[in-house]
Amino acid sequence: MNILIYGAGSVGVTFGTALVAGGENVTMLARGESRKVMADQGMGYSGVVGARHVMPHQFKIIAALPSILSRTYDAILCCTKLSNLADWKDDILALTAANPDSRLVFMQNGWGVNAHFAHAVPSDRMANAGIQLGITRKSANLAEINSAGDPSDIGRIGLADHDPVIDQLVASVNVGGISCRFDADIGSALWKKMLYNCTTNASSTLLNVPNGGLGGPDGRALMGLLVDEIYAVIKALGYQPPLPSAAAFADLMVRDMLPLTAEHISSMLQDRRHGKPTEIDFLNGAVVRVAEQFGVPCVANKVIYHLVKMMTHSEDLK
Numbered sequence: 001m002n003i004l005i006y007g008a009g010s011v012g013v014t015f016g017t018a019l020v021a022g023g024e025n026v027t028m029l030a031r032g033e034s035r036k037v038m039a040d041q042g043m044g045y046s047g048v049v050g051a052r053h054v055m056p057h058q059f060k061i062i063a064a065l066p067s068i069l070s071r072t073y074d075a076i077l078c079c080t081k082l083s084n085l086a087d088w089k090d091d092i093l094a095l096t097a098a099n100p101d102s103r104l105v106f107m108q109n110g111w112g113v114n115a116h117f118a119h120a121v122p123s124d125r126m127a128n129a130g131i132q133l134g135i136t137r138k139s140a141n142l143a144e145i146n147s148a149g150d151p152s153d154i155g156r157i158g159l160a161d162h163d164p165v166i167d168q169l170v171a172s173v174n175v176g177g178i179s180c181r182f183d184a185d186i187g188s189a190l191w192k193k194m195l196y197n198c199t200t201n202a203s204s205t206l207l208n209v210p211n212g213g214l215g216g217p218d219g220r221a222l223m224g225l226l227v228d229e230i231y232a233v234i235k236a237l238g239y240q241p242p243l244p245s246a247a248a249f250a251d252l253m254v255r256d257m258l259p260l261t262a263e264h265i266s267s268m269l270q271d272r273r274h275g276k277p278t279e280i281d282f283l284n285g286a287v288v289r290v291a292e293q294f295g296v297p298c299v300a301n302k303v304i305y306h307l308v309k310m311m312t313h314s315e316d317l318k
Helices: 011-023 032-041 082-098 164-175 184-208 216-239 246-260 269-274 284-294 299-317
Strands: 004-005 023-031 043-047 051-055 058-061 075-078 105-106 126-130 133-139 142-148 152-155 180-184
Touching: 004 082, 011 043, 011 051, 011 075, 011 142, 011 164, 011 216, 023 246, 032 058, 043 164, 051 082, 058 269, 058 284, 075 082, 105 164, 126 184, 152 184, 164 180, 184 216, 184 246, 184 284, 184 299, 216 246, 216 284, 216 299, 269 299, 284 299
Parallel strands: 004 023, 004 075, 023 058, 043 142, 075 105, 105 126, 152 180
Antiparallel strands: 043 051, 126 152, 133 142
16 A cells, blocks of 8 residues: 655654555655655664664655645555644645545544544544554654553544455554554544543643653542543543443553553653643543533543643743
8 A cells, every 4th residue: 555654753653664564655754854864764663562674765755745745645644743733734634635535544642633624534534543652752763662552543433344444554554563453443442542641641741750750649649530530521422431430440540551651751741841832632621622512520631731731831931
């Protein structure tokens, strides 16, 4: 298949490398230093899942959108940050219009991005990935995988049937060394990832600590408040939470998941340390919006959301 990776950050490099190693024809949309280094050295990932590296002659690198609008792609993997949605939304709309049979796969954390494209892209052409990896950017062309949980999930919200393009994506990613699976209930999988991200990313960013700094009695207390509200939102949407009770999930987070990712620096904290905007609007902010839609109480997530927004605003004024 011909696959376009839109965004050459840590996620784009990781999955781009896996797809090249899996035998697919991959084009990376990369700009600036990333493009230069990739053109010279290729790209790769390393870490707890092993290491793969692909050389420049094994994939294409393009820096400008006009260069790719004339090409045909079976899948477009959107790997850039949701915090910059306004900067790349028109690009993706142009790409999907030029490739009416392609699959648009959102590879980001968060909830609600599909709604921004529903007016132009049919739901059966949009897919989402729940990435169960902790990834940091090692250099302009290399990603470091610090933690790995369950296989990453790919599927289409509201559509349980298999799709040949998505099935081949999943198969090739697995061949390329990243554990991945098709999920007929991707909505529930995305909210499972939301539970993790919404209880770690913002808190770690506010405290400026890796995930391991979120444990202890106070961490468990805050975790419980956040998870209670997110469970209510999941059930209001008609999705299946990962464990029968919110308390059981909060216990699992503190007992097992935080130690497993203790050294990981959340993507939100990475962004703030580099002076970039955060994805809070698509994480705890999305929880708040859905809760208000269904009349679900949501005080803890609302406080976390506004604290991150205040922090971002105050730092931008410096």
